[in-house]
Amino acid sequence: MQLPQRVLLKEVGTRDGFQMEKQWIPTKHKIEICNLLSDCGFQEMQFIAFVHPKAVPNMADAEEVLQNIRRNPHTNYSALIPNRKGFERAYANGIRQVEMTMSATDSHNISNLNCTTQQSLKRVEECLALGLDMKLAVGIAVAFGCPFEGRPPFERIKWIVDSLVGMGIREIGLADTSGVGDPRQVYEYACRLREAYPEVHYYFHPHNTHGTAIANVIAILQAGITTIDTSVAGLGGCPYAPGASGNVATEDLVQVLEAMGIDTGIDIDKLIAAANRTEEVVGHSDSATLRAGKLDQIVEGGPHYQCNL
Amino acid sequence: MQLPQRVLLKEVGTRDGFQMEKQWIPTKHKIEICNLLSDCGFQEMQFIAFVHPKAVPNMADAEEVLQNIRRNPHTNYSALIPNRKGFERAYANGIRQVEMTMSATDSHNISNLNCTTQQSLKRVEECLALGLDMKLAVGIAVAFGCPFEGRPPFERIKWIVDSLVGMGIREIGLADTSGVGDPRQVYEYACRLREAYPEVHYYFHPHNTHGTAIANVIAILQAGITTIDTSVAGLGGCPYAPGASGNVATEDLVQVLEAMGIDTGIDIDKLIAAANRTEEVVGHSDSATLRAGKLDQIVEGGPHYQCNL
Numbered sequence: 001m002q003l004p005q006r007v008l009l010k011e012v013g014t015r016d017g018f019q020m021e022k023q024w025i026p027t028k029h030k031i032e033i034c035n036l037l038s039d040c041g042f043q044e045m046q047f048i049a050f051v052h053p054k055a056v057p058n059m060a061d062a063e064e065v066l067q068n069i070r071r072n073p074h075t076n077y078s079a080l081i082p083n084r085k086g087f088e089r090a091y092a093n094g095i096r097q098v099e100m101t102m103s104a105t106d107s108h109n110i111s112n113l114n115c116t117t118q119q120s121l122k123r124v125e126e127c128l129a130l131g132l133d134m135k136l137a138v139g140i141a142v143a144f145g146c147p148f149e150g151r152p153p154f155e156r157i158k159w160i161v162d163s164l165v166g167m168g169i170r171e172i173g174l175a176d177t178s179g180v181g182d183p184r185q186v187y188e189y190a191c192r193l194r195e196a197y198p199e200v201h202y203y204f205h206p207h208n209t210h211g212t213a214i215a216n217v218i219a220i221l222q223a224g225i226t227t228i229d230t231s232v233a234g235l236g237g238c239p240y241a242p243g244a245s246g247n248v249a250t251e252d253l254v255q256v257l258e259a260m261g262i263d264t265g266i267d268i269d270k271l272i273a274a275a276n277r278t279e280e281v282v283g284h285s286d287s288a289t290l291r292a293g294k295l296d297q298i299v300e301g302g303p304h305y306q307c308n309l
Numbered sequence: 310m311q312l313p314q315r316v317l318l319k320e321v322g323t324r325d326g327f328q329m330e331k332q333w334i335p336t337k338h339k340i341e342i343c344n345l346l347s348d349c350g351f352q353e354m355q356f357i358a359f360v361h362p363k364a365v366p367n368m369a370d371a372e373e374v375l376q377n378i379r380r381n382p383h384t385n386y387s388a389l390i391p392n393r394k395g396f397e398r399a400y401a402n403g404i405r406q407v408e409m410t411m412s413a414t415d416s417h418n419i420s421n422l423n424c425t426t427q428q429s430l431k432r433v434e435e436c437l438a439l440g441l442d443m444k445l446a447v448g449i450a451v452a453f454g455c456p457f458e459g460r461p462p463f464e465r466i467k468w469i470v471d472s473l474v475g476m477g478i479r480e481i482g483l484a485d486t487s488g489v490g491d492p493r494q495v496y497e498y499a500c501r502l503r504e505a506y507p508e509v510h511y512y513f514h515p516h517n518t519h520g521t522a523i524a525n526v527i528a529i530l531q532a533g534i535t536t537i538d539t540s541v542a543g544l545g546g547c548p549y550a551p552g553a554s555g556n557v558a559t560e561d562l563v564q565v566l567e568a569m570g571i572d573t574g575i576d577i578d579k580l581i582a583a584a585n586r587t588e589e590v591v592g593h594s595d596s597a598t599l600r601a602g603k604l605d606q607i608v609e610g611g612p613h614y615q616c617n618l
Contacts, residue, residue, distance in 0.1 A: 001496045001531065147608040180604050182568040183527050187310045208520075210604055211561045211597035215524040218492050222310065244601035252520045260493040288520035292553035295489050295519055299456040 001222065006263045008227040009250060010044040010203065011037050013278065014065075015080055016247055017235025019049060019056045021282055027061045029281045031068045036274035037232060038072040041265050046078045046099060046229070050086035066093055078137075082113055087127040087134070096134055099173065100124055103141040104156055107148035108177075112141065121163050128167055137171030138164050139205060144174070144181030144189065151180075154189060161193055161200070171201050173229070176216060178238055179209025179245070183219035190223035203227035206248050208286070209238045213248035214256060221262075228253065232271070233278040234286035249287035251275050255295045268294070310531065315572045317536040318559060319353040319512065320346050322587065323374075324389055325556055326544025328358060328365045330591055336370045338590045340377050345583035346541060347381040350574050355387045355408060355538070359395035375402055387446075391422055396436040396443070405443055408482065409433055412450040413465055416457035417486075421450065430472050437476055447473050448482030448514060453490030453498070460489075463498060470502055470509070480510050482538070485525060487547055488518025488554070492528035499532035512536035515557050517595070518547045522557035523565060530571075537562065541580070542587040543595035558596035560584050564604045577603070 014034055018025055034047050047069070053060035062079070071077065078097035079090045090098045102120035103109035109117045124138055140160055145151050157174075164172055174189065186204070193202060202225045206213040217228055230253050236246030254266045272289060279285035323343055327334055343356050356378070362369035371388070380386065387406035388399045399407045411429035412418035418426045433447055449469055454460050466483075473481055483498065495513070502511060511534045515522040526537055539562050545555030563575045581598060588594035 001493055001528065003493060145604075147606075150605065150607055179601070180568075182565050182604075184310055184312060184569040209597065209601045210564065211517075211520075211558070212523055212565050214521055215527045215565070218524045218528065219310065238601065245597065249520070255519065256491050256521050256524070259489075259491040288518065288554065292488070292518045292547065295454075295491075296459065297456075298459055 003221055003260065003262060004224075004226045006226070006265075007221065007257055008043050009253065009264055009266065010046055010227060010229045011040075011042045011232060011250055012046045012205075012229045012247065013037070013232035013235045013250065014045075014047045015049050015059075016046075016229075017231045017233070017278075017282070018058045020235070020237045020246070021058055025058055025281060027064050030061065030065045033232070033274065033278050033281060034065065034069040036270070036277055038070060038075055040267050040271045040274060041072075042075050043265065044076045044078060046080055049080035050089040051080070051082050063093055066095070083123050084126045084130070087130070087136075091132050091134055097137075098134060099137040099139050100127065101139045101141055101175075102160070103146070103177075104143045104152040104160065105146040105149040108142045108146045111148070117160065121160070124164065124169065125167055135171065136169060137173060137203075138169050139173030139175050141175045141177040144176045144185055145178055147178050151185075154192065157189060157193070158196065161197065165197050165200060170199065171203070173203045173205050174225075175205035176207055176213075177205075179207035179213065181206075181216055182212065183215045186216045187219040187223045190220045190225045194224055201227065203229065205229040207236065207238060208234065208245035208248045211245065213245075214253060217248065217253060233275040233282075233290065235278065235282065245286045249275070249285075249289060251287055251289040255289060259295055312530055312569065312571060313533075313535045315535070315574075316530065316566055317352050318562065318573055318575065319355055319536060319538045320349075320351045320541060320559055321355045321514075321538045321556065322346070322541035322544045322559065323354075323356045324358050324368075325355075325538075326540045326542070326587075326591070327367045329544070329546045329555070330367055334367055334590060336373050339370065339374045342541070342583065342587050342590060343374065343378040345579070345586055347379060347384055349576050349580045349583060350381075351384050352574065353385045353387060355389055358389035359398040360389070360391050372402055375404070392432050393435045393439070396439070396445075400441050400443055406446070407443060408446040408448050409436065410448045410450055410484075411469070412455070413452045413461040413469065414455040414458040417451045417455045420457070426469065430469070433473065433478065434476055444480070445478060446480030446482060446512075447478050448484050450484045450486045452483045453485045453494055454487055456487050460494075463501065466498060466502070467505065470506065474506050474509060479508065480512070482512045482514050483534075484514035485516055485522075486514075488516035488522065490515075490525050491521065492524045495525045496528040496532045499529050499534045503533055510536065512538065514538040516545065516547060517543065517554035517557045520554065522554075523562060526557065526562060542584040542591075542599065544587065544591065554595045558584070558594075558598060560596055560598040564598060568604055
């Protein structure tokens with residue numbers, strides 16, 4: 001089994017997680033969670049989004065969060081943006097690393113961003129044309145399946161990647177936004193894209209809607225993509241399946257990767273503490289770790305039971 | 310990615326699932342669920358256990374269930390047994406395929422069966438010595454990790470398999486009873502055991518306690534083990550983590566395997582109907598499919614939302 005020695009986890013819980021929350025999360029709690037996560041040792045945290053507050057009310061205080069968190073000098077703090085306006089707002093606030101999102105299908109792009117995929121590509125060009133000192137990653141949503149159009153053909157993903165690489169983008173995300181990708185597909189798309197552009201730094205953004213996120217992560221690691229977006233306490237979600245799981249819980253992935261001997265650089269005990277506090281703040285979670293505890297825990301004595309093969 | 314064309318799923322929900330239920334499940338409901346599952350196309354169903362009713366109250370009506378289910382001629386109906394008494398009871402009831410369970414660690418074996426692993430091996434010999442026309446599989450519980458002893462070394466598993474093969478056993482199960490195995494470990498143990506005894510038909514019994522069951526299944530398929538135990542509606546559980554997940558939900562695994570182009574032979578719509586009915590009967594479930602729906606569903610129109618990369 002071909003596996004990397006090290007995996008880079010990008011924590012997105014306070015962005016992808018908090019944006020899905022219906023209730024207002026007080027700014028001080030956002031700052032507190034960011035600080036707890038900063039202590040865990042992430043190489044990157046996508047901690048806020050610069051989006052219109054009417055679209056995503058919980059990101060309205062992005063500036064205040066940004067100004068008040070305690071930064072870990074070993075962590076890169078990045079933001080999500082939907083367009084040039086967000087790009088400029090991020091830059092004005094001292095952010096030097098952003099991710100812009102677009103969708104593999106027009107239906108999803110229109111639903112999400114009110115323009116076609118092609119028009120979103122133009123928005124990337126507009127941002128680049130500003131000539132600002134900003135690292136721009138582009139995430140391709142619904143890359144493995146769209147709630148409106150089903151599975152996009154690989155050629156569609158390839159066309160987007162071709163266009164992005166042509167513009168000079170070297171950080172490209174493959175997002176399984178609805179969690180409908182499967183390990184074989186994820187592996188194959190990843191292999192083909194890496195073969196086409198070995199110079200691109202690809203990353204994977206899994207959702208656990210159908211319980212397959214960890215399997216998809218292991219598959220894409222085998223294909224050589226080793227940067228993974230995860231969310232503390234498994235926050236996030238899918239607007240089409242309200243009861244479904246969100247992003248893969250960071251603590252679940254850290255535990256299984258470390259068990260496999262793959263280094264994540266994360267302090268699991270601090271992370272579990274952060275996940276517990278996150279659950280308290282938002283009132284829910286979707287984390288096997290929070291339900292079942294640590295993988296390597298030993299039961300002292302233990303109850304008697306029978307025939308639980 | 311090396312994957313099989315076909316996977317054999319053994320449905321164990323009415324055995325491993327029902328045995329964990331604290332409340333009594335009326336016999337007529339057990340029969341109803343067995344019948345719904347029989348219609349789905351499983352090649353094998355381990356539908357009951359012959360164990361002492363004090364140990365597992367919900368298996369007390371095994372004979373009545375057995376006599377009243379409607380059998381699918383394409384399905385093998387097997388039972389779980391803990392010892393010779395169960396073996397004889399199964400045989401007397403016309404069962405010709407049983408699985409006996411023992412644990413990789415003495416601590417777990419003692420907790421579960423009140424004897425050491427070595428003594429359990431003797432029990433297998435006792436059953437074989439009866440010379441009955443019965444196919445006997447042996448499942449090794451906690452093969453990838455024990456709640457009392459942690460990870461058993463591979464040599465311990467190998468010793469058990471050596472002993473079983475020496476007795477003539479050719480069906481051997483590797484059970485991740487506490488759901489603490491990881492994909493690399495599962496893959497490696499499977500490769501080494503297959504290499505040692507290619508003539509053995511191995512099967513895998515995953516639990517989803519830590520959210521890793523599907524990842525572990527995909528890993529073991531890559532290692533060439535293609536018979537997997539699953540449980541309708543994700544029933545089952547872990548006595549040490551009451552809120553944790555149970556077995557992997559059959560419908561979740563069927564969906565992802567079929568998406569990967571791997572044939573399971575299961576009618577997914579009938580299976581989802583059976584899972585829904587199971588959830589009604591037992592009052593709970595742990596199934597991404599029941600929460601999120603089918604993998605390939607298409608949302609018509611769909612609500613507008615923003616920036617859900």
